Amino acid sequence: MATGRKLLAKLYAGLPRPAQLRIARAYAGRKERRLARIETPTTVILYVTQRCNARCAHCFYWKELGAKAPELSLDELRTLARSFRHPISLSITGGEPTLRTDLFEVAQAFHELNGCREIKIATNGMLPDRIVDTCRRVLSELGVESLGVQVSIDGPEETHNEVRGVPAFEPAMESARRLKELAEADARFSVHIACCIQKKNIDVLPEFVESLIPLRIPLQFGLIRGESFGTWNLPAGSSSGIDPRDPESPLVPVDRLESFFEWLQARSEESEYPFWSPMQQAKIDLSLRMLRRPTKCMACHAGVIDGVVYANGDVALCELTEPVGNLHDYDLDIARLWSSPAAEEMRAKIRSCFCIHGCNLVTGLMFRPEFIRDAVIQKAKS
Ligand SMILES: C[S@@+](CC[C@H](N)C(=O)[O-])C[C@H]1O[C@@H](n2cnc3c(N)ncnc32)[C@H](O)[C@@H]1O
Numbered sequence: 001m002a003t004g005r006k007l008l009a010k011l012y013a014g015l016p017r018p019a020q021l022r023i024a025r026a027y028a029g030r031k032e033r034r035l036a037r038i039e040t041p042t043t044v045i046l047y048v049t050q051r052c053n054a055r056c057a058h059c060f061y062w063k064e065l066g067a068k069a070p071e072l073s074l075d076e077l078r079t080l081a082r083s084f085r086h087p088i089s090l091s092i093t094g095g096e097p098t099l100r101t102d103l104f105e106v107a108q109a110f111h112e113l114n115g116c117r118e119i120k121i122a123t124n125g126m127l128p129d130r131i132v133d134t135c136r137r138v139l140s141e142l143g144v145e146s147l148g149v150q151v152s153i154d155g156p157e158e159t160h161n162e163v164r165g166v167p168a169f170e171p172a173m174e175s176a177r178r179l180k181e182l183a184e185a186d187a188r189f190s191v192h193i194a195c196c197i198q199k200k201n202i203d204v205l206p207e208f209v210e211s212l213i214p215l216r217i218p219l220q221f222g223l224i225r226g227e228s229f230g231t232w233n234l235p236a237g238s239s240s241g242i243d244p245r246d247p248e249s250p251l252v253p254v255d256r257l258e259s260f261f262e263w264l265q266a267r268s269e270e271s272e273y274p275f276w277s278p279m280q281q282a283k284i285d286l287s288l289r290m291l292r293r294p295t296k297c298m299a300c301h302a303g304v305i306d307g308v309v310y311a312n313g314d315v316a317l318c319e320l321t322e323p324v325g326n327l328h329d330y331d332l333d334i335a336r337l338w339s340s341p342a343a344e345e346m347r348a349k350i351r352s353c354f355c356i357h358g359c360n361l362v363t364g365l366m367f368r369p370e371f372i373r374d375a376v377i378q379k380a381k382s
């Protein structure tokens, strides 16, 4: 059954192109005007744990994994959920979120106490029953408008297991297949496979993509990043220092990336099931442009729309910048922390930096009329 949003998207997709662009421009203008009234972030990356059952070579969070600092408890997350001034779009991550046995209750807390209606979960898919059961419960017990899961798979079996440092491929594929069945049964739910491109997997990606096409699951590609590559103009003292264990070797040369993405786009377009969306293409186009010629080409809304809450209660404007405070020092009140002098100071510092962080790029793209148009049309088709 189509949701209200999907019906609207379908109506929009049927309009002539000039009308579509007029509506998209009006929507972007309204978003711009609303920026000044945003008091707390509306797109939040929430790290629910610093535990993980994998050991990925490329993970930017590797220093935190296994840290003894206590994670925000369910009660603390409930207090946090209440403290936002606006309903949020929640992206749950970690560590591995499914290691938290109260993952459903975390989603429930944000839905019921914050009014959040859009939830995304990033998982390595190593615990298929946990992720599938959590999603079933969210869909049947909460009135969310959309729930999306990204299952990380970085290549064919041997490559993926090497990158992840554990035999993760089989359970991740099982998760992806079972979640796809769920997506076919409920229009509010979607799943995609996320692949982090790095030197270890670039050569085997075409073969990997071919093996996934029959599954009819959308694919997303991210470029490996850190604070020392794929990030520019961060003022001294503001960087979070996140880099993979080996910061130099994993980034694939830009020529090689360009030829892979040219192939990918052609392959997706000729496929009966276009698995790589225009939104994803726009994100990669921007990243390649920055890697080819490092210049800021779009506003970043980290610190206004986008925000990050770490498992220990630290809050950052983005993952690349160092935390501006810890929620425990603000009675778990994000509104107070978000308007603190430390947050204001960091906001002022990050005016000229730019980076290839996919989440922040997508937020920025949602202010571009052409992109908005493509995104809605894609929603209508999905
Ligand atoms: C940090 S993980 C957390 C969720 C879960 N453990 C997982 O692996 O999906 C979220 C996503 O970030 C990606 N990632 C990790 N380190 C990265 C890096 N240095 N650059 C780009 N993406 C990275 C992972 O591959 C994964 O798709």
Ligand code: SF4
Pocket (backbone or CB within 6 Å): 052, 053, 054, 055, 056, 059, 060, 061, 062, 094, 095, 096, 124, 164
């Ligand atoms: S990328 Fe995800 S699965 Fe891999 S080590 Fe980091 S948190 Fe764990």
Ligand code: SF4
Pocket (backbone or CB within 6 Å): 231, 234, 300, 301, 302, 317, 318, 319, 320, 321, 350, 353, 354, 355, 356, 357, 360
């Ligand atoms: S461009 Fe945005 S996401 Fe990237 S480092 Fe700067 S503030 Fe952070």
